[in-house]
Amino acid sequence: MSKNLLQNINSPTDLRQIPEQDLPQLARELRDFIIDIVSVKEGHLGASLGVVELTIALHYVFNTPEDLLVWDVGHQAYGHKILTGRKDNFDTNRQLGGISGFPKRSESEYDTFGVGHSSTAISASLGMAIASNLNGNLDKNHIAVVGDASIASGMAFEGLNHAGVTDANLLVILNDNAIGIDPSVGALKNYLTSVKEGKNPRQNNMIKSLNFDYSGPIDGHDIFAVIKELRRLKNTKGPKFLHLITTKGKGLEQAEKDQVKYHAPGKFDKLTGEIIFTSEENLPPKFQDVFGLTLLELAGKNEKIIGITPAMPSGSSLKFMMDAFPKRAFDVGIAEQHAVTLSAGMATQGMIVYCNIYSTFLQRAYDQLIHDVALQNLPVIFCLDRAGLVGEDGATHHGVFDLAYLRCIPNMIIYSPMNEIELRNILYTAQLGLNHPIAIRYPRGRGEIMDWKKPFEKIEIGKAKLLKKGSRIAILSNGFIGTNVIPALAEIKNPHDFAHYDFSFVKPLDENLLHEIFKTFENIITLENGTIKGGFGSSIIEFASTNGYLIPIKTLGIPDEFIEQGTVEELQKYSKIDPKSLKNTFESY
Template sequence: MQYLQHINSPDDLKKLSIEQLETVCSELREFIIEQLSNNPGHFGSSLGTVELTVALHYLYNTPYDRLVWDVGHQAYSHKILTGRRDRFSTNRKLGGLSGFTNPNESEYDTFAAGHASTSISAALGMAVAANLRKEMNRHIVAIIGDGSMTGGLAYEGINNACSQPNNLLIILNDNDMSIDNNVGGMQDYLVKLTTSAKYNKVRNNIYQGFKKRNLISEKEKNLVLRFNNSVKSLITKEQNLFEGFNIRYFGPVDGHDLPGLIRILRNIKDMQGPKLLHIKTVKGKGFRPAEKSATIWHSPGLFNKETGERILKDNANQPQLYQDVFGHTLVAMAEKNEKIVGVTPAMPTGCSMTFMADRFPDRSFDVGIAEAHAVTFSAGMAKEGLIPFCNIYSSFMQRAYDQVIHDVALQKLKVIFCLDRAGLVGPDGPTHHGVFDLAYLRPIPNLIISSPYNEHELRNLMHTAVYGNEGPFAIRYPRGQGEMTEWKNEPHILPIGKGRKLRKGKDIALLSIGAIGNNAARAIDEAEKSGISVAHYDMVFLKPVDEELLHKVARKFRYIITVEDGVIKGGLGSAVLEFLAENDYTDVHLLRVGIPDEFVTHGSVRELQQITGIDEKGILEHITRMYKETRGIHAHLQPPHNRINPVVQIHNR
């Protein structure tokens, strides 16, 4: 590569001509395609932001000037241009680069961005801070796109931007190919006019003249902006949401025209007050298969860069994905019950709600990246007698916590929450691990919390939520393949709040919840070979917890282990501790096994389970050490010392 191999920081970009920068853009695309064909990641989004990234780092003094990316999978070019090119092959791997922006990784990453719609609020805070510190030469840019404008937080930020003194620039990266905005003719003329230095100098002189002659007060300055916006709307015969917020709007412009982007950004760079530049980009730009099918190529996995053929695993005779079991089961239930509807916030493919959408399009609702709305929207339908299955990734449900409490649980509405991607999710890392759900849901009254051991239990719980319960019901399950090749069963109603014994034993009792119990079962098999007898119980429900079962276990066993793929504080282990304390089982020794009180890094699920001690080997070590305790052999019941500290993986790369 002629230029890219010599670019180690944005300062190297500034030495190049515009023509050379266009070559850099081509090389960046080639590099990203090469890298991601071998090491999967978020593909289409970053290909669409190449020119924008080059233009921003060329014009702005980063990292002093702040670039705040919304959803970090737009930022691969940004990472490559800011000193991480030679490490990019480690992207999303254990000990390697994060797939998202991460301030612990680079000073150029100004804000962590794994969840959508945060950039405007964060950047506004930075812009206000710059004003308060009198740093008038510091520029703050928020880059939002890839669906993030459907999130309510984005509009809260925009609403506040017009009421605070700031010079924030918001760049709306519009890569939704279903939106066909006019970018030619009069529109192009107005963009050139309104972003030109001469126009804005005249505009400012007129405003200052009015002000000097006391024809307009400081309080009325927004009237001038509103008047300008009205004239522009009259000419284009279009109205603009952002101008309604008193934010200066420019665009839409071609986001792949590098010279044009540089010219426009240079012209508006030093304008006073908040402003928004609307650019149109093509998701997957430069790779034809990705341009044609943006959804599939958002994160396509391995592929042949020459042919565009995706390299798919042979899943014949393999267990189904949990999300596919959910999707097929939902369709089968909806065929028998016309009250059932499906809701998801922008993840129909990921959670397999697409099966429902294909079969019952009028009963399937993708509400965009708007988790809080998804919950309250579901609550509204439930109030009118429908039965909504609201499928939200576990980590994204955190964004709708108040709605779960206030709009669903408080009113005892029959909304069925299906929390996909529960537990450790792998390469997406700490922003996406679904490890908090058991703990954050458990305090909520009226809410049933469950987790299936396998695919049959997932189907049974879905059936139970519809036909065995009249209030809110949460079912959390992991990402990826299940345990069974024959996943179809005849679903039946489970007794709510009841666990089940999976295996008899006499030395130790192990209580697990959810699919992580399969790791525990394999560990128990190995323990048995060493003469350790472990009874295994699948709790099924965290709330209401099976107190009858816990009484039986506590009376029979002095040594109990709890295993969960959620945070150690607040989940199953905490529930059992509370039960033992409240019922005076003072002679019972309890060891809680779960996710430590730390943010866990990215890597494969297998690697991360090993790090946190919830893989088969880790659970076996816990069992062995507790068994030694039962025999009077001194053993501290702490996580094994050879475990890698998850935090080290984040901070000390």
């Protein structure tokens, strides 16, 4: 028991040399390794701890990477990364220049599909399986590991529905731990619970009815039972479904007890599991909490207010309203399309709906946004959390495309508050009756104002404002990123040359003010926390072209590439929109 098995494993080939009876020890070592690194470097903890035995068993039984393994979402793939050649640089996980926190095709041949958003694994694996059949690779295995929260998504059902009428060699493994980031919800979750408790006779099994070879449920932490069943399934052709029962956070007592908090706990003591809290006294609030607490305040005064989120009640802070008004606040699960159209349906009946979705996840409901909301001009209030660069989650999670993909939709109002007070006031203004849908985008993390709970003030739609007077050059910024302009201007030699305007409304633009600006200044600089292709800066260039203005316009924002992981500060620096980079840009004029 004293020998260290993990230190000699650099690939699944090495793993397969270990006697099967030693695998429980390897599982303990792998858990300890994950806990050691994540306790110091931070990251997603509970999901990967819950699938340690499954991870070992999959690479032990199947001939990866020839057999193709897809991890849905990827929160659960840390053990997979460690066993597939990334043990020695796992401490760079989610850091600038390090390995990604999610499976990534360009990183390893064992990462067969990039997964940052949920519920894609079944469709991707089925596509691989059908292609293998067409290529004559009839013995190749294709495995999708899906959580019980993810399998309730519409896309997962679409994949299951198609797979059941094919002869694809596909194995879907349900990692059933009754929790995603927050506890799983919905009728399917209740069904799975009844299956686990033996209340559903096997002839009524809904997975079997979809023409899958169903087995389980079995204990996902009994590595010998898992290996035995995987070996059977490896030699069974056609679509198969294995139901595993696991515990998120397995092996760390606190992570098992508080699975929501230990999904991504930050730094913690690896021995005791206690989270190392940094004092939040005298710190400005998180934007998500400004949203959640303001909505709670408004909902207490207006019974028509509804809150909706797809599976992110804690992350979005809609939890405040869900606790106080459970009949008017809904977690609909990982179902962004449903969330948007559900909101539209409620809006037709006069309800005031705040649909809270992370910016990156609203991309998944783009058709519903256009057809079900904007085309019918329904006044749904979209609250887009995590807009702009979000940091260590990387390219799959940055909310940098929303200005571009929203701006082209008729009837949409788009607003980016510059601070917490403006977020509070636009949430108040939206429920007064805008007669159009509105997207309110705000960043991840904290603002800058301590005393933000001011009396409500109505915001005039489509109005920009002058923040600083200047003589030659006009800086037009959108939202919170504009706070980077202020310290940058404070350090340059000629600050009086620069005027600074906050264009929180990207749509409608304040065209009256823009005419004044274009007639007054020699140069214009635009700044946004979004892609410069098609975003706020593009709208200013379009305005200039339409109206025949010829003065130079420089657009600053996120470059035309997928930005990888790093801290928000590091990624702003990379994109040249941090205060120091802005200072250098301004001094060049």
